[in-house]
Amino acid sequence: MGLSRRDFIKACAAAAAFAAAGVTTARPEWAEAAEDGITWGKAPCRYCGVGCSVLVGVKGGRIVSTKGDPAGPVNKGLNCIKGYFLSKALYGKDRLTTPLIRKGNRMVEASWDEALDLIAAQYKKAIAEHGPDSVALYGSGQWTIQEGYVASKLMKGGIGTNNLEPNARLCMASAVVAFMNTFGSDEPMGCYDDLDLGDTYVLWGANMAEAHPVLFSRLIDNKLKHPKVKLIDIATRRTRTTKMADEFIAIKPHGDLAALNAIIHVILRDKLYDEAFVAKHVSFKRGKENAPYGLKDKEAFNETPADVKNLTFEEYKALMKPYTPQWAQKVSGIPAAKIEELARVYGDKSRKVNSLWTMGVNQHSRGVWVNNLIYNLHLLTGKICKPGENPLSLTGQPSACGTAREVGTFAHRLPADMVVMNEAHRKKAAGIWGIPAEKIPAKVGLHTVEMFRAIDRGELKCVWIQCTNPFQSLPNLNRVRKAAQSRKAFIVVSDIYPTRSTELADVVLPSASWVEKEGVFGNTERRTQQWFKMVNAPGKAREDVWQLIEFAKRMGHGALFPYPEKGMHRAIFEEYRKFTLGTGKDLAPYGVYAKVRGLRWPVKANGTETRWRYTEADDEHVAKGEGIKFYKAPNNKVSVWFRPYEPPAEVPDRNYPFWFCTGRLLEHWHTGTMTGRVPELRRAVSQATVELHPEDAKRLGIRNRDQVRITSRRGSIVLTAEIGGRGTPERGSVFTTFFDEKKLVNEICIDAFDPLSKEPDFKKCAVKVQKA
Amino acid sequence: MTSRWWLPRRAVQTGTILLLASPAAGFTFFSGNLASAELAGVRLSDPLACLQAVIGSGVLVPSFLFGALLVTAFYFVLGGRSFCAWVCPVGFLTELAEKFSRRTRRGGRRLPLATGRYVLFVVLATVAATGVPLFEVLSPIGIMGRAVAFASLVPLLVPAAILLVEIFAAPRVWCRSLCPLGAFYALIARFSPLKVGFHRERCTGCGDCVAACPVPEVLDPLWQSDACRVRAGACTRCLACLDSCPERALSVGFRFKKEPLSLTDEGRPIEKSAP
Amino acid sequence: MTKERDDSGISRRRFLKEGALAPFALALAAAGGGTVYLRPGEAHGFVLRPPGAIVARRFLAACVRCGKCAQACPYHSIRLQDRGVGIGTPYIAARHTPCYLCPDLPCVKACPSGALDQKTTEVEKVRMGTAQIVDREGCLSIRGLRCEVCYRQCPLIDQAITLEPRHNPRTGEHTIMEPVVHREKCVGCGVCENACVLPKPVIVVRETVEVQRDSYDF
Numbered sequence A: 001m002g003l004s005r006r007d008f009i010k011a012c013a014a015a016a017a018f019a020a021a022g023v024t025t026a027r028p029e030w031a032e033a034a035e036d037g038i039t040w041g042k043a044p045c046r047y048c049g050v051g052c053s054v055l056v057g058v059k060g061g062r063i064v065s066t067k068g069d070p071a072g073p074v075n076k077g078l079n080c081i082k083g084y085f086l087s088k089a090l091y092g093k094d095r096l097t098t099p100l101i102r103k104g105n106r107m108v109e110a111s112w113d114e115a116l117d118l119i120a121a122q123y124k125k126a127i128a129e130h131g132p133d134s135v136a137l138y139g140s141g142q143w144t145i146q147e148g149y150v151a152s153k154l155m156k157g158g159i160g161t162n163n164l165e166p167n168a169r170l171c172m173a174s175a176v177v178a179f180m181n182t183f184g185s186d187e188p189m190g191c192y193d194d195l196d197l198g199d200t201y202v203l204w205g206a207n208m209a210e211a212h213p214v215l216f217s218r219l220i221d222n223k224l225k226h227p228k229v230k231l232i233d234i235a236t237r238r239t240r241t242t243k244m245a246d247e248f249i250a251i252k253p254h255g256d257l258a259a260l261n262a263i264i265h266v267i268l269r270d271k272l273y274d275e276a277f278v279a280k281h282v283s284f285k286r287g288k289e290n291a292p293y294g295l296k297d298k299e300a301f302n303e304t305p306a307d308v309k310n311l312t313f314e315e316y317k318a319l320m321k322p323y324t325p326q327w328a329q330k331v332s333g334i335p336a337a338k339i340e341e342l343a344r345v346y347g348d349k350s351r352k353v354n355s356l357w358t359m360g361v362n363q364h365s366r367g368v369w370v371n372n373l374i375y376n377l378h379l380l381t382g383k384i385c386k387p388g389e390n391p392l393s394l395t396g397q398p399s400a401c402g403t404a405r406e407v408g409t410f411a412h413r414l415p416a417d418m419v420v421m422n423e424a425h426r427k428k429a430a431g432i433w434g435i436p437a438e439k440i441p442a443k444v445g446l447h448t449v450e451m452f453r454a455i456d457r458g459e460l461k462c463v464w465i466q467c468t469n470p471f472q473s474l475p476n477l478n479r480v481r482k483a484a485q486s487r488k489a490f491i492v493v494s495d496i497y498p499t500r501s502t503e504l505a506d507v508v509l510p511s512a513s514w515v516e517k518e519g520v521f522g523n524t525e526r527r528t529q530q531w532f533k534m535v536n537a538p539g540k541a542r543e544d545v546w547q548l549i550e551f552a553k554r555m556g557h558g559a560l561f562p563y564p565e566k567g568m569h570r571a572i573f574e575e576y577r578k579f580t581l582g583t584g585k586d587l588a589p590y591g592v593y594a595k596v597r598g599l600r601w602p603v604k605a606n607g608t609e610t611r612w613r614y615t616e617a618d619d620e621h622v623a624k625g626e627g628i629k630f631y632k633a634p635n636n637k638v639s640v641w642f643r644p645y646e647p648p649a650e651v652p653d654r655n656y657p658f659w660f661c662t663g664r665l666l667e668h669w670h671t672g673t674m675t676g677r678v679p680e681l682r683r684a685v686s687q688a689t690v691e692l693h694p695e696d697a698k699r700l701g702i703r704n705r706d707q708v709r710i711t712s713r714r715g716s717i718v719l720t721a722e723i724g725g726r727g728t729p730e731r732g733s734v735f736t737t738f739f740d741e742k743k744l745v746n747e748i749c750i751d752a753f754d755p756l757s758k759e760p761d762f763k764k765c766a767v768k769v770q771k772a
Numbered sequence B: 001m002t003s004r005w006w007l008p009r010r011a012v013q014t015g016t017i018l019l020l021a022s023p024a025a026g027f028t029f030f031s032g033n034l035a036s037a038e039l040a041g042v043r044l045s046d047p048l049a050c051l052q053a054v055i056g057s058g059v060l061v062p063s064f065l066f067g068a069l070l071v072t073a074f075y076f077v078l079g080g081r082s083f084c085a086w087v088c089p090v091g092f093l094t095e096l097a098e099k100f101s102r103r104t105r106r107g108g109r110r111l112p113l114a115t116g117r118y119v120l121f122v123v124l125a126t127v128a129a130t131g132v133p134l135f136e137v138l139s140p141i142g143i144m145g146r147a148v149a150f151a152s153l154v155p156l157l158v159p160a161a162i163l164l165v166e167i168f169a170a171p172r173v174w175c176r177s178l179c180p181l182g183a184f185y186a187l188i189a190r191f192s193p194l195k196v197g198f199h200r201e202r203c204t205g206c207g208d209c210v211a212a213c214p215v216p217e218v219l220d221p222l223w224q225s226d227a228c229r230v231r232a233g234a235c236t237r238c239l240a241c242l243d244s245c246p247e248r249a250l251s252v253g254f255r256f257k258k259e260p261l262s263l264t265d266e267g268r269p270i271e272k273s274a275p
Numbered sequence C: 001m002t003k004e005r006d007d008s009g010i011s012r013r014r015f016l017k018e019g020a021l022a023p024f025a026l027a028l029a030a031a032g033g034g035t036v037y038l039r040p041g042e043a044h045g046f047v048l049r050p051p052g053a054i055v056a057r058r059f060l061a062a063c064v065r066c067g068k069c070a071q072a073c074p075y076h077s078i079r080l081q082d083r084g085v086g087i088g089t090p091y092i093a094a095r096h097t098p099c100y101l102c103p104d105l106p107c108v109k110a111c112p113s114g115a116l117d118q119k120t121t122e123v124e125k126v127r128m129g130t131a132q133i134v135d136r137e138g139c140l141s142i143r144g145l146r147c148e149v150c151y152r153q154c155p156l157i158d159q160a161i162t163l164e165p166r167h168n169p170r171t172g173e174h175t176i177m178e179p180v181v182h183r184e185k186c187v188g189c190g191v192c193e194n195a196c197v198l199p200k201p202v203i204v205v206r207e208t209v210e211v212q213r214d215s216y217d218f
């Protein structure tokens, strides 16, 4: 099956439109048109991974307006309500405008030199006394590609430690590991066009209606246009997505691991798989099992090639035998008949089936496994790499893909799918960076949870946090906050507003945000989007790249960053681009991105984008006649993993009888540092609430808007009850959101994580619920 | 030593205002205001407010009526217009204003007492005809109560206007001649057993009581006839006359019979007063 | 009569002083009263009353303006009018604080006079008014954006307001999710009006729409 003619014409027309939207002369580099004294420039939305394009109206050095960019292929001029109020995110009254240094309990204003000298001195001291692994940098999926790249080069190529992590460890790490161990290359084969072209969409624990607003609107439009389109929502909570879905299938927390195995069982049992596809493209594997949950410090667990056992198809089938729908019914709560039905949905050759998922699957103590199992469904049935028929892992941050994953700001990663453990990869990176290969340490750095535990253990002496708010967003928050409060490490926080993290910092640095600097983001569908600086940051605020390079100079690594002051962002990007060329992740020259509303990599030689990877119909890396070719996987064969069922880290018991789950809502984004400063959004949703099932509430004598105390083994908070509102968790579970800086709900969360991806499970722990 | 009724009276007046303010301060034993309230779980209502509400809306809530009857009975026993002298914040305010204006020797004409009952009639006729509870709309009592309880300050212009008129044009005109609630309580006060008694033998005719009384007309019959108690409903039972009388010729008590007062219960030798 | 009252002894000077001041004082007093009673009330003639309020005309008479309902409201949603014929009567400024529909309706329980009908016990049956989208061209959701804040905040979500999705012809590939208020379910609590993200809310609680029945059943 190939790309249809209609699809191609569509793609070509779009490409032409991008090219036509070129920049005119005599205006600032970023300006598109001037009217009423307002100059408009293009940028991707600052918030979520959907990656809507917006036009930013600037007048008198201030953003006066933003609007959805009609030329933006993702959103065609639309936005969600966060994007509508984008400009206000920068203009909160309490923007940080000057560096601050802690003097006892007070934060004292300082100059950049004082602050950076102090940071450098602290880092040098720590490195001298305890080695380079005693310092760390904690960044973000909201970093621009340039910021992430400079950070990676500085830490891995300069300071010589892999203690570099992005907050994307908390949201995308499981997806990354599964992409790597299944396809040999990170990021999806499909793209948003699949939302227009498919006819069956299975949502695995994703509340797209609220977390991916504009995309959801696109998905529903497909449903409105084509009556045969079916949306199946499998989740532990009824949401706004459920409301618009054709079918809701309630599942017990952690039940996905069982249900998916049972669906595969039925597909194998009833021979619903695509024999030819499997024979050509798939190899079967079994990994390490009886994995821990990361609850103990320094618990090491790795799935090395030596741990992996190759299976034959027959062996695999035999292993899958016990996972019957009847068994899964008990574990997942999904009736056996429903599981059979789902298997037939996936096996139906006449339907184009897509799976969509985000945090329900990724923030999971067996997140990689669940990702693997979803891929198994698609690989066994051959429903992959075809327009309108793909698994699509949705992301939450604007550049979780572009920065955290593509640049590789994880403790084990190097740019473009490379890893520090691999000597050839280190060599390639060192070559581009112009350093000796030995400089890049082969030892994987501290992953996020361990990084903050290492502060508590006193092993990490310095950590610099940029563009994220870990002291609100980490699980088992009490432990890490206490560690920071007792000043066990020297903590630097770069941000644009005071946050729950800046309050614990020794040095607070004011950052420039979004269009106050130049940058590039990469969204869920591999779309790389660039924007120029349009306004100045307030006061002394400086962008994170500048902060890092100034710090590098003081650390004696200035030579690593020989970029001209003018065109710095271009130079950094072009250097980074070298990593991508010829790898199947090829990026276009910077100048191209300046003109278009983003391009989906791999960008072809002729400058056009790739919508579907691994298929001859669209991917240049697959020769004509090869059909589908997973050219990044070993022997061009993708892996179908046998992943057994293993129980969750903590289950409700007599003392803590409820499941506790956290998540996002449409009006606010992440820890609310930006959306919390938008008065309209605060008016819309002013505080975090706890959702209960009406029957549970009745039993506990809790009525709507009563105060409810939630207690876990790790912490306790009081929240306002919301019953029968936007979301209703299944019986026996409660749900809350984590945006409210006054309610540190993550104090409740367990710091269990997936042993492979080290991504914490924010979706499941046991709590007690009482009327307060 | 004369009596000092003003002390408990001021205490009750002040207490009323504190009571009105108590919900805002977070206390829960009282809520509402003088139109309707709940005190320690007992629902109390202003009978005139109740009357207007029932006539105007045709809605009758038994507990509401019961609360109104309770209040009516209470003030009937305790002298009717005793509400004015002891509880009503407007009475309190205008009383203070009069003290102030007397000191600065401003005057003006006192209007007749009888007009109040016509106002009462107009109020009831209006509510019956149009459904507008005229007195609840205009009532400075309600306005003051809400100002205390809710800091609703703009409407205080109404009591302020009354004060202006009283100070510069017609002393105590609101309570004496206009207030329909005062008039209503005056009607029941007439038949109330709690009355001010007059011991003619002690009276020296000094006129101090007349000067002290907010409604001095009610004392007139004591001289013009041989009445031995103040019978007019307009008497507010403020007992200022008792406090003012150097001869203790006035007293207060429950009087059920019509015969002259016993003169022997005072424990002081009786002297014939000078004419 | 024993003592001459002294009001006959007004001096000429004092009389003049009083005579000039009295009309002035009366005028000032009239101005004060006028300020309270003649200021314009609600422009569209609809006042959002607390739950259970009886019909407007009778409510004005039945309410004795005691403020007990306001004191009973845990969210301070109820305020008292300070002008006009409705002075002292309770209302809800939804844009400031809407009614959050306490399950036990403490405001209704507090009302002594029946102005708030004691028979109101189920919040779903409350009819304070009906929300209406007063500016369809302004509503962000109807313009195709993903707003729907009013919908998600409505305590009777999916009953009082539903989203009616339809194709967005302007982009060709998105959905307009239009919030539609259902008069037979909307209680008029004003939560939507409070939450609307536009500077002037485009969803506003208005007078309850009288359902005009006919025999069509669609």
Ligand code: SF4
Binding pocket: A045, A046, A047, A048, A049, A050, A051, A052, A075, A078, A079, A080, A081, A082, A083, A084, A212, A213, A214, A215
């Ligand atoms: S937050 Fe996401 S959906 Fe909303 S406008 Fe921004 S990118 Fe688009």
Ligand code: SF4
Binding pocket: B083, B084, B085, B088, B089, B090, B091, B092, B141, B174, B175, B176, B179, B180, B181, B182, B183
């Ligand atoms: S006459 Fe009216 S205003 Fe005056 S004290 Fe009596 S009740 Fe109050």
Ligand code: SF4
Binding pocket: C050, C051, C072, C073, C074, C075, C076, C077, C078, C098, C099, C100, C101, C102, C105, C106, C107, C108
């Ligand atoms: S129902 Fe509750 S929130 Fe609404 S007005 Fe009554 S007391 Fe206030």
Ligand code: SF4
Binding pocket: C062, C063, C064, C065, C066, C067, C068, C069, C070, C088, C089, C090, C110, C111, C112, C113, C114, C115, C116
């Ligand atoms: S409690 Fe009843 S009578 Fe009192 S103000 Fe409220 S509605 Fe009016």
Ligand code: SF4
Binding pocket: C130, C131, C153, C154, C155, C156, C157, C160, C161, C181, C185, C186, C187, C188, C189, C190, C191, C192, C193, C205
């Ligand atoms: S007023 Fe608005 S929020 Fe309240 S029920 Fe009606 S539609 Fe819902």
Ligand code: SF4
Binding pocket: C133, C138, C139, C140, C141, C142, C147, C148, C149, C150, C151, C179, C195, C196, C197, C198, C201, C202, C203
């Ligand atoms: S909150 Fe306002 S703008 Fe948004 S959908 Fe509702 S009415 Fe429209």
